[in-house]
Amino acid sequence: MTNYQTKFGSLQDFDKGRVEIVDDDPKNYVFSNVFEVASTSAPYERVAVAKNFEYVIEAVRAEGTSGWYSADHDEFALCMDGVIEVHLVKLDEPVAPVGHQGAVALEADPDGRKMGRLVLKRGHMGLLPRGSAYRFHAGQPAAMMIQTIQGDVTVQKWAEICQTAA
Amino acid sequence: MAMLESAANATPRSSGADLVRHTKILPPDNVNGYQAFEAGSFQFKRDEYFARITWPGGSHVIAVDYFLRALMRDIAWGFFYGTVNFDSVFGTTNHYGEVTMFAGLYNDAFKAAGRDFSERFPSDVLMPLFKSMIGDWTNAGYDPFAAPMETGGPWGRKNGANDDAVERARVTAARMVGLPGDTPVRTDQNGFPVNRMFSDVPQDAPLVEIEPGFENEVGAFNLFGYLSRSDVTWNPSVCSVVGESLFCPTSEEFILPVDHGNDRCEWFVVLTDEIVWDVKDKETGKNRARVIMKAGDVSCMPADIRHTGYADKRSMLLVWENASPKIPELIQNGLAPVVSVSF
Numbered sequence: 001m002t003n004y005q006t007k008f009g010s011l012q013d014f015d016k017g018r019v020e021i022v023d024d025d026p027k028n029y030v031f032s033n034v035f036e037v038a039s040t041s042a043p044y045e046r047v048a049v050a051k052n053f054e055y056v057i058e059a060v061r062a063e064g065t066s067g068w069y070s071a072d073h074d075e076f077a078l079c080m081d082g083v084i085e086v087h088l089v090k091l092d093e094p095v096a097p098v099g100h101q102g103a104v105a106l107e108a109d110p111d112g113r114k115m116g117r118l119v120l121k122r123g124h125m126g127l128l129p130r131g132s133a134y135r136f137h138a139g140q141p142a143a144m145m146i147q148t149i150q151g152d153v154t155v156q157k158w159a160e161i162c163q164t165a166a
Numbered sequence: 167m168a169m170l171e172s173a174a175n176a177t178p179r180s181s182g183a184d185l186v187r188h189t190k191i192l193p194p195d196n197v198n199g200y201q202a203f204e205a206g207s208f209q210f211k212r213d214e215y216f217a218r219i220t221w222p223g224g225s226h227v228i229a230v231d232y233f234l235r236a237l238m239r240d241i242a243w244g245f246f247y248g249t250v251n252f253d254s255v256f257g258t259t260n261h262y263g264e265v266t267m268f269a270g271l272y273n274d275a276f277k278a279a280g281r282d283f284s285e286r287f288p289s290d291v292l293m294p295l296f297k298s299m300i301g302d303w304t305n306a307g308y309d310p311f312a313a314p315m316e317t318g319g320p321w322g323r324k325n326g327a328n329d330d331a332v333e334r335a336r337v338t339a340a341r342m343v344g345l346p347g348d349t350p351v352r353t354d355q356n357g358f359p360v361n362r363m364f365s366d367v368p369q370d371a372p373l374v375e376i377e378p379g380f381e382n383e384v385g386a387f388n389l390f391g392y393l394s395r396s397d398v399t400w401n402p403s404v405c406s407v408v409g410e411s412l413f414c415p416t417s418e419e420f421i422l423p424v425d426h427g428n429d430r431c432e433w434f435v436v437l438t439d440e441i442v443w444d445v446k447d448k449e450t451g452k453n454r455a456r457v458i459m460k461a462g463d464v465s466c467m468p469a470d471i472r473h474t475g476y477a478d479k480r481s482m483l484l485v486w487e488n489a490s491p492k493i494p495e496l497i498q499n500g501l502a503p504v505v506s507v508s509f
Binding site: 003004005006007008009014015016017018019020021022023024026027028029030031032033034035036049050051052053055057059073074075076078080086088090113114115116117118119120121122123124125126127129132145147148149158159162 | 341342343345362363364365366367368370371372373374375376377380383384385386387388389390391405406407408409410411413431433435436437438439440445452453454455456457458459460461462463464465466467468479480486487488490504505506507508509
């Protein structure tokens, strides 16, 4: 019986594809790679790699300990490489205003009850619940995607990350 | 591929055209044993190898394996977003409550010759007929959701049925897979063994420490493990929800059995292995690009294309959808963006 090998990507080892143009503009396909973006980003820079109206997917390099974030809606973190800890605190008072879209960065440690802790490895998805404060920690460089809404901390640099030439 | 109920059952935006409501199931053929079906002026018959479609002034033949795989997705996806081209001639276009069935509508030659034909139906009239068709035309041992190497053949005369396969319930997490009361994770025990091509995918669960009182708020699951246990191909299911933002990952093997004509932008993130997309103009079918995606690659299908995909080694694909109910109106008014990002 044939043994199949599943090809994952990582910060250290990824093989980026491409858009082969027949008759179109490659920029229409907004083609990038999560690992490449995370490799070239500052720790916890939340770089949009996909955008659909107000919604975004952010690619993030996790390294060391992040600041605290909060949002007035659920978000989800999907670890793509490495090991990422998520610390969760239930805020006594919301930081993100009601109806505010996207995550906001807290200016200080949060006041509230500890909710729990997640340890995410490659392929693990964790809930970043509405109204919580959360921060990440990675002992070694790691990569993740965050399903969220475009907000104050979302960085857009499409021309830098996307294929522009045929 | 996966729609919120609110989008799938949206109030129809009237076309102003007369809707066709006639459907009929005809008795089984004396030779092959399969029922025939009528929807408006279209008639569908199958024999040992082919699905045969006729309409006033035209006819078409599709290999029955290809037809059943496409029909299965059209049913499972609730006519999906935009157009489901079974091939270069036949398909359906979703108007979210109403659906157009067509022959040659998105085929340059048929259009230029004025030979295209279409009729518009209430979705809840056409869907039951499609479900009857897939039920009758699927023989025992054949699963139109499965990769070809993992199922029997669809060929030959009527030979039983496979209702369990064609009536699978659509998986739609309300918040996230694995949370209390939400869609459960897949295990051997609940009937989802690891696929033969994903035997090397780690099945470990994330560490989740929960303080008392936060059992519904703190959660995580192994998405890659979940996908490695999918028993279907090219059939995304909702795994996490942020408003109308749906993460709809899926496992892909062989060929996406439709040419999906987008009516909105659709994002793909390849999580493992490789998928190649053939991209064509939605209206004419002329080739525009090939998109070769490997693990970690992100790309957006513009709203004016049709696409199909190919995966040799079974791959994990994250399909990212925006199920906002405002989008059909934007589409109808020509205000929906063709590309998601301009830079």
